[in-house]
Amino acid sequence: MxxxxxxxxxxxxxxxxxxxxxxxxxxxxxxxxxxxxxxxxxxxxxxxxxxxxxxxxxxxxxxxxxxxxDIPIVEKVIEVITFVEWNEEENNSSAVIKTPAITGLENKQLENSLNDKYLAESKQLYKEFTDSMSTLKEGENGNISVESGYKILTDNDIILSVQRYTDKIQASSSTESQFDTVDKKNEVLLTLNSLFKDDRYLQVINENIMEQMKQQMAEDPNKIYWVEDDEFVEFKGIDATQNFYINKDGKLVIAFNSYEAAPGYMGAVEFTIPTKVISDLLVGDQYIH
Structure with a gap:
């Protein structure tokens, strides 16, 4: 700034x-x-x-x-800052929790609702960690690691995409993320539905993701996705609430948390959807191109 x-x-x-x-x-x-x-x-x-x-x-x-x-004027600056950070170490366990806050929006209702949500998520995560510590017996180690933070994935004149992530290690590991994409010009929160004319996009994107999964598995035997005909592990596809963001190149990225589309060792996985596949279904090319 x-x-x-x-x-x-x-x-x-x-x-x-x-x-x-x-x-x-x-x-x-x-x-x-x-x-x-x-x-x-x-x-x-x-x-x-x-x-x-x-x-x-x-x-x-x-x-x-x-x-x-031609004399320039200073425009409003919309940015993401660290609002609060918790650091806790106890019984061979640790928690580092960073809470983001969006500043500079004129739409204070949107700004406050997002920031309230981020703070509530961090408080809940911190409470879960301290609750776990309180159940330990004297001299027992928790061996729990929690790291939560955020990344600014895209920040240009049109959109701001923010990822909030949480990595947990307790016997096994898991990664969970949530994403918010804000239209900086109109100051509205974008949803997956709002990008498309109708819900035909769901099937089109699901088919493309399955194609990418199969191609990746064919090229790399170490990669496994749940695309086999097994009702317990079969990839069910996305819905309107699916995690997504728009990257710096203006491409739609569909994101999955650990265990949602692949075994745990694969961690969180993402799929960039080729714009040509969905171009006819988009409301416009302002965000995705």
């Missing part, structure tokens, strides 16, 4: 001031007031300069108006 403001300042300083406006300001500064106290003199000069600038701007030529319009 500081760098952006510095860049804007440098750009502003390098922008030439129209000669007509410069002459008006200089004339105001050079004019001597008659018997004005020092403080009043400063106020008078400032006011006179401001009035003359306004007057000049009304009568300036199109060229001057164009030059004035």
């Amino acid at each position: 500081e760098k952006k403001l510095k860049d804007l300042r440098e750009e502003y300083l390098q922008t030439p001031i129209p000669k007509e406006l410069s002459d008006v300001v200089q004339a105001a500064l050079n004019e001597k007031p008659r018997k004005k106290p020092r403080v009043a003199r400063t106020i008078w000069i400032t006011a006179a300069a401001a009035m003359l600038i306004v007057t000049a701007s009304v009568n300036m030529s199109p060229a001057v108006a164009k030059a004035m319009s």
Whole structure:
């Protein structure tokens, strides 16, 4: 943020001031007031300069108006910060929980609802950890590791995609994530449904994911996905609540937590959907292209 403001300042300083406006300001500064106290003199000069600038701007030529319009203004800055962080170590166990917060949205209802949700998730995670510690017998080690944080996956002029992840180790390991994608221009939260004309996208995306799964398994015998005809492990496909985000290249990415689409050792898995596969079903190409 500081760098952006510095860049804007440098750009502003390098922008030439129209000669007509410069002459008006200089004339105001050079004019001597008659018997004005020092403080009043400063106020008078400032006011006179401001009035003359306004007057000049009304009568300036199109060229001057164009030059004035080129002077950059500081736009709102939407960013993600660490709101609070918990660090706990006890009985050979540890928890590191970082809670994000989105700032800079004019839509405070959206901003507050997201931040309240993030804080509630972190509090619940911390409570689960401390509850687990409280059930240990004296001298017993928990051997529990919890790490929770966030990543900014995409941040451009149009969208902000944020991932909140939690890695847990207790006998076995698991990774869970949740994603939020915000339209920064309209300040609304994007859903999977909102990107498409109708629900035909579900079948199209499911078919593409299964194709990718089979291709990956054919190329790498160490990869296993649940695409076999077994009701207990068969990949059931996605629905409208599926985890997703839009990456920096403007591609739709479907994300699965541990055990949702593959055995635990595969961890969390993701599939980038080729835009050509879903282009006819998209509402538009503003987000995905």
